Amino acid sequence: MQIVSDVAQCTLGDIAIAAAAIFAGWWLLRRSFWPPTARFAFAVTTVATGFLLTVVIEWASIHLLARWSYDARMPVLPYVHVGISPVLQWLIVPSVSLWLAFRAERSGSKPT
Structure with missing residues (x-):
């Protein structure tokens, strides 16, 4: 049952990071509509x-809070020592998702 809780917590964290990142894009560019013109x-x-956000959260979770650790085989980013896979994620x-959304918007198609 612990695995279900852990997965749910990670999923909610990813949703929070995504929401914060999109909000930051709108706020920094002073846009409040979709699709953004820039x-x-x-x-x-x-x-x-x-x-x-991912680097900061991963670093704090590993080095400050000791919430998890990586296996010795996990490649990590130099200097900050956080895993490459969460950073690549x-x-x-988001790059692929935004590209697909902008492409669909440009072609006039609606996602189903």
Whole structure:
């Protein structure tokens, strides 16, 4: 049962990071509507915010709070010593998602 709780907690954390990153994109670019007119700037701001939040949360969870640790085989980023896979998740998934959303919006199609 602990695994269900852990997965739920990680999922909620990912949702919070995504919401904060999107909000940061809107706030920093002073946009309050979809789709943002400055798509590239919005995407860069959103992905960069998600990346930075992920690094900070991972670092604090590992080094300050000792909530989890990585296996010795986990590749980590130099200097901050956080896992590459959670960081890549926040570089790849939002980039692809935003690209698909902007592409769908440009073509006039609605997501189903």
